[in-house]
């Protein structure tokens with residue numbers, strides 16, 4: 001099956017007892033057994049639930065994996081991966097990770113003896129230099145949030161595997177989605193998603209996903225998911241599955257609108273700089289072009305007036321763009337990274353990577369492009 005068919009049919013079969021085309025919401029915690037230990041494959045919904053199974057099979061299909069796992073949030077999916085490691089193990093991660101990922105690594109897992117190095121992943125050499133005999137995991141996010149830096153998944157996987165075939169490469173694929181790039185096919189071992197964002201696509205749930213293509217890895221992750229317990233519920237699983245059915249159609253429009261908005265902003269006299277990997281002069285454009293089918297719907301920009309007041313004036317005056325955290329829904333959102341999504345990153349770190357008061361991040365939705373452009377124009381002129 002090709003991708004646009006997998007989003008709808010991948011891993012799916014009609015429900016057996018009734019023929020229901022859509023997977024029922026199996027709102028149950030437990031399952032009847034005919035004799036102790038004799039059951040139909042389901043015992044207790046923390047271990048498995050049929051609605052979640054339908055979603056997990058679809059997760060695997062859309063990322064070219066063999067196994068998928070649905071979690072109660074994106075962060076709990078990351079937590080599950082980190083729990084495969086032991087005290088003393090080292091992790092190499094990107095230096096402008098999602099704020100919550102950075103917070104989890106430094107404030108939760110350092111306490112348990114894991115060691116982290118944060119490097120600029122746009123240069124593969126930074127990863128090869130950081131590898132040691134204790135490295136067990138390389139965690140990358142591409143494109144990054146909010147500066148849209150791009151890491152070369154294929155090249156990074158190559159240098160990591162040359163150092164040690166047991167070192168895992170995991171990719172947070174939330175921003176790109178499998179419509180744009182499929183890390184398992186580029187050499188990564190694990191794909192992670194905040195399904196809260198583009199996979200769900202309608203800003204109506206919080207969920208995480210992991211996808212793998214290795215049986216042993218799948219067993220380990222399933223054990224941690226089951227033993228740790230951070231599973232997605234049946235209702236949310238149903239919603240995510242419904243969302244994914246239109247992923248390819250939504251992404252196509254997100255990309256078209258994103259491109260039009262990036263071009264509008266780059267020519268605007270109130271705007272200093274635009275971060276969009278589709279531009280020829282974006283530092284990661286070549287890698288983005290090689291690795292991604294298109295450039296997505298996330299666009300960040302910096303105002304010429306660098307004061308916080310100017311940024312707030314813009315942010316308080318958009319009408320179609322809603323000022324809110326999160327991204328990836330059908331509706332357009334605008335965000336101020338310094339005060340909202342990236343507030344958990346210490347100021348010196350934030351300034352070092354360029355997250356300043358004048359930086360604004362857009363999650364471009366799939367509304368009519370003319371309405372989006374005129375909304376930005378009026379807000380920039382306030």
Ligand SMILES: *Cc1c(COP(=O)(O)O)cnc(C)c1O
Pocket residue numbers: 073074075076098100101141145172174175193194195196197206207208
């Ligand atoms: C939102 C997000 C997460 C965290 O996911 P939650 O569903 O909010 O727990 C992780 N990585 C990226 C890139 C995100 O955007």
